[in-house]
Every structure is written in structure tokens, then in C-alpha cells.
Amino acid sequence: MNAPVPLAITEEEFQKFRDFFYRKTGIHFEENKRYFVDKRLIDRILATNNTSFRNYFVMLRFETSGKELQQLINIMTVNETYFFREEYQFTCLVNSVLNEIVTRKRPSEPIRIWSLPSSSGEEPYSLAIYLLEYWPRVDDYAIELIASDIDTTMLEKARQGRYDQRSVAHLPPPLLRKYFTALYDGSYQINDDLRQSVDFTQVNLSDLAQMRAYRDFDVVFCRNLLIYFDDTSRRIAAETLFNALNPGGFICLGHSESMSRITPLFKVRKFPEAIIYQKPR
Amino acid sequence: MKKILVIDDAATVRMYYRQVLEAEGFAVEEAGNGYEGLEKALTEAFDLYIVDINMPKMDGYTLLRTIRQEPTICATPAIMISTEGQIQDANAAYAAGANLYFNKPVRPESLITTARLLTGEHRA
Amino acid sequence: MTLIKKHDATGDAPREFRHQSRDRAGLLCQLEADAPEQRRWAALDLAAFSDAADALCDRLEQETQTPVREAILTSLIQIGGNPVVCGLMPLLRSEDAALRNQVIEALQQLPEAVSPYIERMLADDDADYRIFAINVLANLRHPQAPAWLQDVIERDDNINACAAAVDGLAEIGTPEAIPALTALPERFADDPFMQFCTQTAIRRIQGHGA
Numbered sequence A: 001m002n003a004p005v006p007l008a009i010t011e012e013e014f015q016k017f018r019d020f021f022y023r024k025t026g027i028h029f030e031e032n033k034r035y036f037v038d039k040r041l042i043d044r045i046l047a048t049n050n051t052s053f054r055n056y057f058v059m060l061r062f063e064t065s066g067k068e069l070q071q072l073i074n075i076m077t078v079n080e081t082y083f084f085r086e087e088y089q090f091t092c093l094v095n096s097v098l099n100e101i102v103t104r105k106r107p108s109e110p111i112r113i114w115s116l117p118s119s120s121g122e123e124p125y126s127l128a129i130y131l132l133e134y135w136p137r138v139d140d141y142a143i144e145l146i147a148s149d150i151d152t153t154m155l156e157k158a159r160q161g162r163y164d165q166r167s168v169a170h171l172p173p174p175l176l177r178k179y180f181t182a183l184y185d186g187s188y189q190i191n192d193d194l195r196q197s198v199d200f201t202q203v204n205l206s207d208l209a210q211m212r213a214y215r216d217f218d219v220v221f222c223r224n225l226l227i228y229f230d231d232t233s234r235r236i237a238a239e240t241l242f243n244a245l246n247p248g249g250f251i252c253l254g255h256s257e258s259m260s261r262i263t264p265l266f267k268v269r270k271f272p273e274a275i276i277y278q279k280p281r
Numbered sequence B: 001m002k003k004i005l006v007i008d009d010a011a012t013v014r015m016y017y018r019q020v021l022e023a024e025g026f027a028v029e030e031a032g033n034g035y036e037g038l039e040k041a042l043t044e045a046f047d048l049y050i051v052d053i054n055m056p057k058m059d060g061y062t063l064l065r066t067i068r069q070e071p072t073i074c075a076t077p078a079i080m081i082s083t084e085g086q087i088q089d090a091n092a093a094y095a096a097g098a099n100l101y102f103n104k105p106v107r108p109e110s111l112i113t114t115a116r117l118l119t120g121e122h123r124a
Numbered sequence C: 001m002t003l004i005k006k007h008d009a010t011g012d013a014p015r016e017f018r019h020q021s022r023d024r025a026g027l028l029c030q031l032e033a034d035a036p037e038q039r040r041w042a043a044l045d046l047a048a049f050s051d052a053a054d055a056l057c058d059r060l061e062q063e064t065q066t067p068v069r070e071a072i073l074t075s076l077i078q079i080g081g082n083p084v085v086c087g088l089m090p091l092l093r094s095e096d097a098a099l100r101n102q103v104i105e106a107l108q109q110l111p112e113a114v115s116p117y118i119e120r121m122l123a124d125d126d127a128d129y130r131i132f133a134i135n136v137l138a139n140l141r142h143p144q145a146p147a148w149l150q151d152v153i154e155r156d157d158n159i160n161a162c163a164a165a166v167d168g169l170a171e172i173g174t175p176e177a178i179p180a181l182t183a184l185p186e187r188f189a190d191d192p193f194m195q196f197c198t199q200t201a202i203r204r205i206q207g208h209g210a
């Protein structure tokens, strides 16, 4: 008689979970994602030794460590990075944002751009390629590209600049030929000029003391990291990012991330290509 | 079809306005705080905003003041609906840029009539 | 290739005032400085001093600049404890809607420290104040939160206080709340909004359509 009742998520439970998860993460599940969500939820309910959605949800909702929410976010999101991910933001950078920034710059003053977290380097190198290819004024200004991550293994990989097919799949083939060398094992080596143009450093975004040293940025790309933080850590991270920016500097978040769940510190700026946040001038 | 953006941190309130307004043929979108409301308002065109006062990240007054300074959306009408029933709350709402102020809970008939009026949706 | 690589990734030397003392007395003094940026840095650095709670709360009450207010609240959340909660609660009566809501969010981050004061807040004479307390509760990671919200819908005479509690119960309510939810609309002359909210909350608690 102790055959377990098969777990199922009801429509009301799905909606309750969906509302909560959206408020916490900004990730919204359409009705057609139902199967995907239910399956992962049931996996987590069983893995945490709960017997029903109701018990599991209580645990998720009241747990102070936020560990289970983090687990859920991990299995509901794509944690990989690749070249030209969320490309519309790079387009926005070269078409709109940089042109606004240079109106406030003296010719000798560098433009400082920070990719944090940079993971294995796809994001900062994409920025370098985008600037060189698509920003007409790239030769008129000195640009400093800094890339940081907490994970030194990732940073080492980034410095080496060797990528598999999956990482470069979104790059237009002419750019792949121009900036990479195809290796015999099917991977791609990014060229030395690009490797030299990015400065990689180890940083923990939650470490106020360490972050204090990073100043005077005009643009920060902080994509697909804050979504994994709890409310208080996000808040501290937002303070440190605010400190790192120049007045009028910009910050780009990942596509499901929004300052509306983090802090009112930044202004919302709507550009044709994207919504971007700005430190008030 | 006229589009309305409902901005309130209480999910049940948003669902209620949605139900009432959709039944009258309006299209309804929701935002859970003022900041999210501002993002949606800047991304998509609406015919009317319905705005709560007390919300996290950005309160309703700050939202309305910001909207009234944004060239692309400053002319969109807004109804402010809140629990605070003092005269000065209504005055503050008008000063921030509301076209109309209601106390909660608002009667469904009032919501429908004013939504029609402010969106120019005159039906029998 | 014009992109340049500099060996100092961290930017220009910090502004002059950063060299001022970062001990407690020095920071408390900078917290009252004329330049908002200076007040903001002092507020962030004071997170390291748990006995700075009172000074930070006093400053918060007068402060008008959002970045300084946010910094103060970020530090207060890190300091935590009953003195912080006692300093923040009176600010819920502020005329400034932005400040009130910032304070609500900060209190939500301090479940343990806030819990001894909840009952007193829910018994306040001012309905607006009670609604703010309910807003704190609805997002508080405290095991007693559902029971407190249930108390509200059983006792409070204000329709908006009850509606706020029902909204919270729709997410965190347990089946024990269902009888009180069922009885609630009657107390408010079957107001259509109240009927809708309670039905929604009951459905969400049961996990299936009624």
C-alpha cells in the first residue's frame, strides 16, 4: 500500500509558482513551458524529500538561506556563455550609448568598459570585436576593456582564448575568419591582438572592499549574475556597481534581469535597441 | 482595442482590475512596482495607466512624476488608486500628474466608466 | 588596434575625501557632510559599526537624496538587530512615500529582528500604518507570517488592511486560513473586490479551482 502517489502540479500551483518565481527572478514562464517547469519542479520536490508542492513551496518561500531558490534558478536557466550573446545590447552600445558618452569626454580621456562577470571571456571579446567592427569612432578614442570574474579557472581560460564550436556558433562567419584561427581539433583560437586588448582580473562582486578599487567606468556589462543573488546580496552588488560608474555611466543587465527587482538607484533609459540603466549625472 | 497598464504590487488587485477591464474589451498588462511599470511604459504604448501609491522600488508618485517628464509617454492619462483616504493624498496625486484619484476599493462601475472616458472609448 | 590595455584596471586615484579617516568618529562626521557623495560613502562604511544604527536612522529621516538613503538602508540591513528595527519603524509614518516604501523593503530583510514588534504594529490605531506592517509581513521570511495575516483578516475592521492581508495569504496562506477567508466578504457587505480576492486566495491555497 505504500506505492507513492505520482506527483503532479496543478494549474493553480503552477500559477502560484510562476508569480513567485517571476517576482524573484524576472523569468516569466509562458503556458507552453508548463511541461518543462513541472518536470523540474517535481525533480526538486523529490530531491528535497518533500511529498507535495505545498510543502515544497513553504520551504522555498520561507527558507532564509535562499539555497533552494538558487538550485531552482540553476535548473531553469542556461548557464553557458557564448560570443554575441544578447547581441542587441552590443548594438545599442555602438549605435547609441557610446555616442552619448563621448559628448562628455575630452579627446584624451579613455572610455572605460567593464565586463563583470566575464566568465570564460566570450563577452569581453565580443565587446572588443563589436567596437572594432561597428563603432565608426573607435579610432578617435582610447578604450579600456576590463573583464573580471570570481573564478580564476574561467579567467585562465579567457586569457588563453581557445573556444569550441558551440561558443562561436553565433558569430558571423567573416568575423570568425577574421579574428580566429581554426585549430585541428575543431576549436578556435582568438587572435593575439584581441587577447592583448582585454585586461582580465579576479573580482568578487559581493566584496565591497575589493570592489572599492574599481572606479571611473563609463559602461558596465553585468549580465546573468545578479539573477543568482538573494535580495540583500543584489542590493550590496548594486551599491558597488553604482560606486564603480562615472556619473551618467551606463549599466547593462541580462535580458531577464531588471533593476525593478534590485534597486531604484539607476534611471531607466530607453534606447531603440534596448533598455539600459544609467547612474544619474 | 485600448490598452491599459495596471501597476500595483498586490497580485490579487492586478488580477481583479484585469478581470473587470478585460470583460469590457480592454487589453490589460501588469507591472508589480513603479519601476517595472516605468520600464513597460517606455517599451510599449498604452492608452491608460492605473497606478497604486505604495509600492517597492518606485512609489506611484515618483512613477507619475517620471512619466510626466518622458516626452514619448507624458500625455498618456493615469488614474491613481490607493488606500490612503486623506484629502492631501488626492492633491498629491494630482500634483504628481494623475488625471483622476480613487480610494480603494474602487467600484467596478467607476473603474469601467473612467477607463472608457480617459481612453476615449465611448460605447453605449 | 586602438583598444588599449592598461595595467591598472582599477581607474584613477580615489577622490580626495576618500583619504579621510574611516574610523567611527570620522565616518559619523562625514555622514553629515554637505556633499551627498561623501555622505553616501560614510553610510556604506558605517556598516562595519553595529553601534552606528542610531546615527544612520537619524540621518535617514532627514536625507533627501536617493543614493544616500539607499546606502544607509543597505548598511542598516547588514547591521540588523532590534535597534535598527526600532529606528526604522517610526519612519513608516513619514509623509514621504518613497521613504516609507524603502523602509518597508528594509524591514522585510530583517525577519528575526522585526518579529517581536509585529503584533504591536498590527494593533496600531492608524490603518495606513497597519497596512504598511501587513506589507512587511507579506514578504517576510518568518514562519509565523501566515498566522499573523490570518489574525488580521479575523480582527481588522479596515477593508484595505484586510485586502492587503488576503493578498499575502494568496501566496503564503495555509488551509487553516480558509474558514476565515470564506467568512471575510460578509464583514464588508460583500464588496465585489473583497469577494474576488478571497476567492483567488482560497483557490491558490487549495492548489485547485474551487
Ligand SMILES: C[S@@+](CC[C@H](N)C(=O)[O-])C[C@H]1O[C@@H](n2cnc3c(N)ncnc32)[C@H](O)[C@@H]1O
Pocket (backbone or CB within 6 Å): A078, A079, A080, A081, A082, A085, A116, A117, A118, A119, A120, A123, A148, A149, A150, A151, A154, A203, A204, A205, A206, A222, A223, A224, A225, A254
Ligand atoms: C552565467 S556566467 C555569465 C557570463 C556572461 N556575463 C554572460 O552573460 O554570458 C556567470 C559567471 O559569474 C561568475 N560569478 C559568480 N559569482 C560571482 C561573484 N560573486 N563575483 C564575480 N563573478 C561571479 C561565475 O564564475 C560565472 O563565470
